[in-house]
Amino acid sequence: MVxxxxxxxxxxxxxxxxxxxxxxxxxxxEVTGVxxxxxxxxxxxxxxxxxxxxxxxxxxxxxxxQRAILGRVTFxxxxxxLSDADFVVEAVSEDIAVKREVFTDLDHICPPGxxxxxxxxxxxxxxxxxxxxxxxxxxxxxFFNPAPVMNLVEVAGTVISEExxxxxxxxxxxxxxxxxxxxxxxxxxxxxxxxxxxxxxAVSVYERGIAxxxxxxxxxxxxxxxxxxxxxxxxxxxxxxxxAVIDVLWAEFRGPRHAVAPLLRRMATAGLLGRxxxxxxxxxxxxxxxxEQ
Ligand code: 3HC
Numbered sequence: 001m002v003x004x005x006x007x008x009x010x011x012x013x014x015x016x017x018x019x020x021x022x023x024x025x026x027x028x029x030e031v032t033g034v035x036x037x038x039x040x041x042x043x044x045x046x047x048x049x050x051x052x053x054x055x056x057x058x059x060x061x062x063x064x065x066q067r068a069i070l071g072r073v074t075f076x077x078x079x080x081x082l083s084d085a086d087f088v089v090e091a092v093s094e095d096i097a098v099k100r101e102v103f104t105d106l107d108h109i110c111p112p113g114x115x116x117x118x119x120x121x122x123x124x125x126x127x128x129x130x131x132x133x134x135x136x137x138x139x140x141x142x143f144f145n146p147a148p149v150m151n152l153v154e155v156a157g158t159v160i161s162e163e164x165x166x167x168x169x170x171x172x173x174x175x176x177x178x179x180x181x182x183x184x185x186x187x188x189x190x191x192x193x194x195x196x197x198x199x200x201x202a203v204s205v206y207e208r209g210i211a212x213x214x215x216x217x218x219x220x221x222x223x224x225x226x227x228x229x230x231x232x233x234x235x236x237x238x239x240x241x242x243x244a245v246i247d248v249l250w251a252e253f254r255g256p257r258h259a260v261a262p263l264l265r266r267m268a269t270a271g272l273l274g275r276x277x278x279x280x281x282x283x284x285x286x287x288x289x290x291x292e293q
Contacts, residue, residue: 013044019147027176
């Protein structure tokens with residue numbers, strides 16, 4: 001069935017959406033990337049171009065492959081271009097009202113058989129599915145940042161998903177070279193339920209003045225072999241995104257590991273969102289995290 005799929009849509013071209021466009025196009029699909037206006041579309045395209053240039057510089061892609069990947073992507077501000085999409089992934093902001101507007105619209109535009117997936121990391125897939133007239137065909141397809149590099153994809157079925165829809169999402173993830181794990185729709189799925197409490201704990205350690213940001217990051221990298229420390233990783237993920245995840249973990253489980261570190265919320269309120277805003281735990285206009293972390 002997936003072999004017959006050619007056209008994939010991605011709605012929302014922020015950090016995750018632009019990365020997902022790259023993944024699908026590199027996997028051979030014709031991809032339509034949709035944004036709300038020309039400025040956001042331009043940022044999404046620039047994100048994709050920068051990531052492809054980095055992949056070329058790292059020897060992961062040839063220049064011919066880079067051109068072919070770009071050539072398979074159509075950028076548009078009109079969701080009507082998704083009227084013949086075989087599969088659509090939503091990657092707009094983690095705001096339930098924004099998701100509702102997008103899913104209601106996609107439900108009208110896309111053929112009734114099209115599976116609609118959400119890249120949400122903090123909202124309920126079941127609640128999103130219930131916004132549509134095709135709740136059995138809505139699943140979670142959760143990528144990790146940076147999407148072109150991280151291998152895992154969580155495929156989240158709900159209590160009403162058709163098995164077929166989960167299988168389609170799983171097959172698509174495999175076709176683009178990812179390792180899918182099928183999870184159920186619960187707060188944080190599996191990866192974030194484990195990862196985000198650890199990141200939140202690192203913020204507490206920093207907030208209590210136990211060590212500097214560099215020492216905390218370096219301690220983890222050098223002891224546990226992780227590619228980056230927790231504070232640098234929070235800056236990569238986005239302080240707002242991490243906060244949204246820890247908040248839903250608290251709402252659903254209320255364990256001591258899920259109580260948000262106050263500094264995390266203060267930073268989100270102050271707009272210190274990490275790399276995407278230029279400043280988080282580190283200041284990206286001045287001091288990149290040290291190379292040797
Ligand atoms: N395209 C293709 N490959 C790339 C690439 C790109 N744009 N950028 C980097 N790579 C490859 C490199 O070639 C290298 O591959 P290799 O190991 O085969 O040689 C590998 O990625 C690592 O690259 P580098 O060591 O040169 O370091 P970078 O600074 O370029 O990589 C990083 C940065 C990939 C972000 C790395 O630090 C990392 O893996 N960090 C951890 C990221 C992580 O944990 N993400 C999950 C966050 S949780 C999440 O997203 C869930 C959400 O819901 C909250």
